[in-house]
Amino acid sequence: MDTKAYLIEHLPERFQESVRRFSRQKEWMEIRMRTGAPLAASATDGNYLIGKYGILRKGDAYHSCGARDLSQTVSALCEGSGYRYFDTLSGGFLTLDCGIRLGIACERQSEIDRVPEQLSSLNIRLPGMIEDAADPFLREMNGRELSSALVLSPPGGGKTTFLRALAKKLSRGAFGRPGLRVAVVDERRELFPAVLTRDNCDVLSGFSKGEGIRRAVRLFSPQVLICDEIGGEEDVAAIKEAGGSGVILFASCHASSAKEALSKPGIRALTEAGVFPCFLILTPVPGPRFSVEIHLEAAG
Amino acid sequence: MRHAGLILCALAFAAAGVWRAVTLYRRAKLISALYLLAAYIREQVVRYAKEQKEICQRFQNERLEKAGFLPLLRAESEKRPWGALDRSFTRFFETTDPGKEVKDACLAFAASFGMTGMAEQAASCETFDRCMREIARREEKEIWNRIRLSVGTGFAAGCGFMILFW
Numbered sequence: 069m070d071t072k073a074y075l076i077e078h079l080p081e082r083f084q085e086s087v088r089r090f091s092r093q094k095e096w097m098e099i100r101m102r103t104g105a106p107l108a109a110s111a112t113d114g115n116y117l118i119g120k121y122g123i124l125r126k127g128d129a130y131h132s133c134g135a136r137d138l139s140q141t142v143s144a145l146c147e148g149s150g151y152r153y154f155d156t157l158s159g160g161f162l163t164l165d166c167g168i169r170l171g172i173a174c175e176r177q178s179e180i181d182r183v184p185e186q187l188s189s190l191n192i193r194l195p196g197m198i199e200d201a202a203d204p205f206l207r208e209m210n211g212r213e214l215s216s217a218l219v220l221s222p223p224g225g226g227k228t229t230f231l232r233a234l235a236k237k238l239s240r241g242a243f244g245r246p247g248l249r250v251a252v253v254d255e256r257r258e259l260f261p262a263v264l265t266r267d268n269c270d271v272l273s274g275f276s277k278g279e280g281i282r283r284a285v286r287l288f289s290p291q292v293l294i295c296d297e298i299g300g301e302e303d304v305a306a307i308k309e310a311g312g313s314g315v316i317l318f319a320s321c322h323a324s325s326a327k328e329a330l331s332k333p334g335i336r337a338l339t340e341a342g343v344f345p346c347f348l349i350l351t352p353v354p355g356p357r358f359s360v361e362i363h364l365e366a367a368g
Numbered sequence: 369m370r371h372a373g374l375i376l377c378a379l380a381f382a383a384a385g386v387w388r389a390v391t392l393y394r395r396a397k398l399i400s401a402l403y404l405l406a407a408y409i410r411e412q413v414v415r416y417a418k419e420q421k422e423i424c425q426r427f428q429n430e431r432l433e434k435a436g437f438l439p440l441l442r443a444e445s446e447k448r449p450w451g452a453l454d455r456s457f458t459r460f461f462e463t464t465d466p467g468k469e470v471k472d473a474c475l476a477f478a479a480s481f482g483m484t485g486m487a488e489q490a491a492s493c494e495t496f497d498r499c500m501r502e503i504a505r506r507e508e509k510e511i512w513n514r515i516r517l518s519v520g521t522g523f524a525a526g527c528g529f530m531i532l533f534w
Contacts, residue, residue: 140450143483148420148450151413154485181485 167195196229239268251290253280278302311343378526385522389515403500410493421449
């Protein structure tokens with residue numbers, strides 16, 4: 069069963085048919101549930117509300133989400149085993165083995181485990197499985213020496229999808245380039261959830277990014293190191309360390325331009341230290357299928 | 369003939385008392401089995417972080433099996449793992465009445481199963497376990513009194529019946 073069908077099956081029953089109808093109309097990657105509001109979805113060409121008959125148009129009937137629907141959805145997606153995910157649930161997110169990611173907003177957290185209670189909003193994201201997402205970049209780098217780069221895009225712009233595809237292609241070898249030793253530091257298990265094949269990558273999950281990067285460099289002697297969403301001081305220090313050990317680094321950061329990225333002190337420090345000589349800017353292209361435009365820009 | 373009828377009647381009253389006593393005994397044992405279930409869940413959650421489906425499928429207990437609860441639990445968890453315990457208890461209590469106190473505790477425990485973090489899940493199991501043990505202990509303590517009372521009342525009623533119509 070594909071992840072979209074899996075997700076629909078785990079939604080409260082009264083929403084399932086509406087989402088199936090919507091799926092026939094649009095290619096979507098995210099579904100949002102908010103208490104007191106209809107379901108909302110982010111598709112490749114915009115954001116939509118979902119009514120009983122698919123896209124919600126003026127005057128259409130719709131099912132409104134209740135707090136119970138939200139907690140039922142989380143419980144169903146955890147297969148009734150929320151305790152298995154308590155370490156991430158307390159941080160307000162959840163990555164399932166199938167790669168589906170949940171962002172959770174709540175009114176309060178439980179006293180002991182800090183698990184969200186009285187949920188108010190839920191963002192459910194499907195994993196991007198686009199094998200050729202990094203091909204335009206690799207094609208451009210064909211025949212050139214691979215160098216470290218920081219991948220930039222606004223949230224939901226395809227950074228994780230790009231890095232996942234890049235890790236696979238680099239480890240396998242592509243565009244005349246032989247396979248490399250690739251280590252992926254995947255703190256939140258978003259890049260390589262359990263069901264995805266890891267090809268020749270060493271995936272380090274369950275550590276903080278900084279710790280993961282240090283372990284990867286020390287224990288796996290990678291030629292390429294990939295990690296998602298950097299920003300914290302610890303991440304920056306560890307990346308600086310790795311950058312000085314001759315490892316090619318690919319990391320991502322929320323920003324829509326080089327200027328925006330450089331406004332972050334950590335990123336500026338890394339750029340000034342010469343860790344990332346270039347930025348890879350991803351711009352989602354509206355259309356029926358998910359695709360991004362990749363723009364290479366020299367840092368500094 | 370008349371005397372034989374009256375003796376049979378007295379014995380029937382006593383048998384009703386015995387039957388009531390057996391029912392009470394079975395209920396006490398059923399409650400004991402429920403705290404074993406809570407202890408099993410706690411261990412599987414805290415030590416192995418097992419999925420709810422696996423926990424429901426693998427728990428074994430002869431008494432709960434015979435009472436029809438475990439087949440229900442296995443079927444429900446196979447169908448949909450989330451809320452399996454809740455649905456199984458609800459269906460089980462449609463045919464079995466373990467008393468309001470037990471019923472409420474079971475349904476509250478089942479409703480929270482899988483909806484909390486690990487420490488809270490463990491705490492919830494412990495609370496349920498304690499509650500069931502307490503009820504079972506109380507029931508077992510009272511059971512001999514109740515058996516004596518049931519059999520005695522049945523027999524006395526039978527004797528009274530005999531004296532009245534001899």
